[in-house]
Amino acid sequence: MLEYAWPALAYILTPNSLWLLALGAMLGFVFAVLPGLSGPQVMALLLPITFTMPSADAMILLMGASGVTGFGASITAILINAPGTSQSAATSFDGYPLTKQGRAGYAIGASATASLVGALFGVCILMLILPLAREVVLAFSYPEYFMMAVMGLSMIAILAQGNPWRAFIAGGIGLCLSFMGFDPMTGAIRYTFGWDYLWDGAQLIPAIIGLFGIAEAISLFQKRGSISRERPDSSMRGVWEGVVSVFVHWGTTLRGSMIGTLVGVVPGVGGSVANILAYGQAVATAKDKSKFGKGDIRGVIGPEAANNATDGGGLVPTLVFGIPGGLEMAVLLGALTLHGINPGPRLIIDYPDIALMLIYALVISNVFIAIVGLMLSKPMTYLTLIKTVYIAPVIMVLGLVGAYAANGYVEDVLVTLGFGVLGYLMMRYDYSRIALLIALVLGSLLQTSFHQTNDLWGVGAFFTRPISLGLFLVTLTMVAMPAILSVRKKMRAAK
Amino acid sequence: MIISGKSAVSFGIAVFMTVFLVGSFQYSPKSQLLPLIISSIGLVMALVQLAADLFPAFEQRFGVLRQRGLLGADQIAPKSEPVQDPTEPMAFEETASNEPKPLLEGNALALATIASMLAFGLSLIFVPYYVAIPLFLLFMLIVLGRQNPLVSTLIAAGVGGFLFIIFDIVLNARM
Numbered sequence A: 001m002l003e004y005a006w007p008a009l010a011y012i013l014t015p016n017s018l019w020l021l022a023l024g025a026m027l028g029f030v031f032a033v034l035p036g037l038s039g040p041q042v043m044a045l046l047l048p049i050t051f052t053m054p055s056a057d058a059m060i061l062l063m064g065a066s067g068v069t070g071f072g073a074s075i076t077a078i079l080i081n082a083p084g085t086s087q088s089a090a091t092s093f094d095g096y097p098l099t100k101q102g103r104a105g106y107a108i109g110a111s112a113t114a115s116l117v118g119a120l121f122g123v124c125i126l127m128l129i130l131p132l133a134r135e136v137v138l139a140f141s142y143p144e145y146f147m148m149a150v151m152g153l154s155m156i157a158i159l160a161q162g163n164p165w166r167a168f169i170a171g172g173i174g175l176c177l178s179f180m181g182f183d184p185m186t187g188a189i190r191y192t193f194g195w196d197y198l199w200d201g202a203q204l205i206p207a208i209i210g211l212f213g214i215a216e217a218i219s220l221f222q223k224r225g226s227i228s229r230e231r232p233d234s235s236m237r238g239v240w241e242g243v244v245s246v247f248v249h250w251g252t253t254l255r256g257s258m259i260g261t262l263v264g265v266v267p268g269v270g271g272s273v274a275n276i277l278a279y280g281q282a283v284a285t286a287k288d289k290s291k292f293g294k295g296d297i298r299g300v301i302g303p304e305a306a307n308n309a310t311d312g313g314g315l316v317p318t319l320v321f322g323i324p325g326g327l328e329m330a331v332l333l334g335a336l337t338l339h340g341i342n343p344g345p346r347l348i349i350d351y352p353d354i355a356l357m358l359i360y361a362l363v364i365s366n367v368f369i370a371i372v373g374l375m376l377s378k379p380m381t382y383l384t385l386i387k388t389v390y391i392a393p394v395i396m397v398l399g400l401v402g403a404y405a406a407n408g409y410v411e412d413v414l415v416t417l418g419f420g421v422l423g424y425l426m427m428r429y430d431y432s433r434i435a436l437l438i439a440l441v442l443g444s445l446l447q448t449s450f451h452q453t454n455d456l457w458g459v460g461a462f463f464t465r466p467i468s469l470g471l472f473l474v475t476l477t478m479v480a481m482p483a484i485l486s487v488r489k490k491m492r493a494a495k
Numbered sequence B: 001m002i003i004s005g006k007s008a009v010s011f012g013i014a015v016f017m018t019v020f021l022v023g024s025f026q027y028s029p030k031s032q033l034l035p036l037i038i039s040s041i042g043l044v045m046a047l048v049q050l051a052a053d054l055f056p057a058f059e060q061r062f063g064v065l066r067q068r069g070l071l072g073a074d075q076i077a078p079k080s081e082p083v084q085d086p087t088e089p090m091a092f093e094e095t096a097s098n099e100p101k102p103l104l105e106g107n108a109l110a111l112a113t114i115a116s117m118l119a120f121g122l123s124l125i126f127v128p129y130y131v132a133i134p135l136f137l138l139f140m141l142i143v144l145g146r147q148n149p150l151v152s153t154l155i156a157a158g159v160g161g162f163l164f165i166i167f168d169i170v171l172n173a174r175m
Helices: A002-012 A015-033 A039-050 A055-067 A069-080 A091-100 A104-139 A142-158 A164-178 A196-200 A204-222 A236-248 A250-265 A271-285 A298-320 A327-338 A352-385 A388-407 A410-428 A433-456 A466-494 B005-024 B029-054 B056-061 B106-126 B129-144 B149-170
Strands: none
Touching (some): A002 A015, A015 A055, A015 A069, A015 A352, A039 A055, A039 A327, A055 A069, A055 A298, A055 A327, A055 A352, A069 A091, A069 A104, A069 A298, A069 A352, A091 A104, A091 A298, A104 A236, A104 A250, A104 A352, A142 A164, A142 A433, A164 A433, A164 B029, A204 A388, A204 A433, A236 A250, A236 A298, A250 A298, A271 A298, A271 A466, A298 A352, A388 A410, A388 B129, A388 B149, A410 A433, A410 B106, B005 B029, B129 B149
16 A cells, blocks of 8 residues: 555646645635535535546545545634534633633634644544554444443533533433434334424434533624624734644643544544533542633644544544445545445455545545634634624525525424534523533434443443443543542542 | 512423323323423422422522522523513614614514414415515514614515525425
8 A cells, every 4th residue: 555655645736636636625614604505515515526537536526625625613612612523522612712802812722723733633544453443433322322322421420511400401301302203113103293394303414503602602693792792812823822722731732633643534423422421530530620611722732623623533434334424425435436446355455546536535524624714813812802793694595595505495494403402501590502402412322332232232232341340430530520529639639 | 479470481391291291191101201200300390399489488498499500500591581671772782773672572572483483384384485474574573672663674585585586496396
């Protein structure tokens, strides 16, 4: 494979390839900034354009669009609390409070850099584990999926800010909503109330846009003034401080990248789970938790590193088995098939140049968009100065049209609005929207993997398989650690 | 007994959990297992919360209902901050000083905003999005927000035009 490395690199650095990469990256970025739209949509729309292109060029264009969506979606999460995709939901937890403090440039600088570091880390791990990828992917099965879901749900306890009782109720609502629709285990159609639309369950995109974007817009429209409650720091110094913070909090960056890569390797889990897990680890491992939720830069760095690292991890099952690591990888596999390339275990052997091209495209598109993001971060901070009465209706339009554009269903718009009202009430009466989202994201993975494990091996498999047991112990440690540290601190103080 | 918006929300959650609990009985044991467990626990928790909202003395008895944060996270400040009182001045006052008073305020404005979004969503069935968007924005900005008509028209045309260029011209995606 090494003999193909230089020719593939030389090809991707030609002006034509770089132009295609930049075009794909810019389109992916614009789509990710629009709430509700992301990589799969832009890739699906670009697919017909690639029919007449050489295979390598088509993959460069598509991978360029796919690779940048993580960072693009975080821009709206930071500036207006409306994550462009579910992959960036956790970024808004601390990114938006920073914007309200006039530190949007700081958050965007950190986000761009953490995204780049995460993507590079993911690719490095991809290169390292490609020879061992088969074993790594096969080591994960239903018990491990279940324990990953449990680990994610335990974040509700760690992140239970405000009243924990109401946070757990919110988590219960999220889990109940995740039970709606077709049950893949039994074929039952549950809780659809005679509405065909609900056969697919409660969709994530309308839920996220509604809970965060629309709810925030309703609240903003009632206020006077601007999003930023302080005069924004529009100097490049603020942006550079953000860049530097990624290296100052190197541990958070590294752990976020590792979580993202690992989650990416596991097919079907994806960036939505990775960024929540990474946010949880950032909180759990921090000595001073007092600023989380109020604008702690580590709450931006961890999720951003993770959601971009999933792309590198996601290429592992895609390239090794032909199993898509996520929706974007599924579209990519479709594109490969359309170009006469059979995805599967022989892809790396038969088409090493294409495999390398995908990896290079992922790296270069992330470098490109990080530079663009850093250049744009200063003007973007001025957006937070615009009167909320102007911004709020625009967020409503982008959110509702984004939900509509994803599938073309008016029902999506109505559900988005329903979640918006729910989110507004939750904000008002101190119910955690984050808890609801975490439970909604993980609910279906939790129940499917639970039943599959139970059917195949019995409940004991959760604790007899080493990786599953390891994940369980890590979850226990994460949940218990703050209490242990607190007791230790009190004992030391007593001495 | 205090009947408030908070207790109404708790009541709504209790009804929601009841619907899921009762609904779970019509499915096979495998399908109903997790919904039954989660909605049962959720219902009990929602009823306790409802009782706390209705009777403050009940809330005083149970510290967990007043607790902030969990697992030593008492250092953590509330995430779901209450919606700011619209009449409360913002810290960064410069942009707020010359704003006209909106047509409605408080809950009435929130309800009007939600109704406008509902009308906008339903209008997508009958008119193209590039017609619905400017109309919605003009209504929100000029009628509800009492903003300058010229600026409002420019924003409405700009957003509608931007989305038209992205969807219809660049991506040829007919919505």
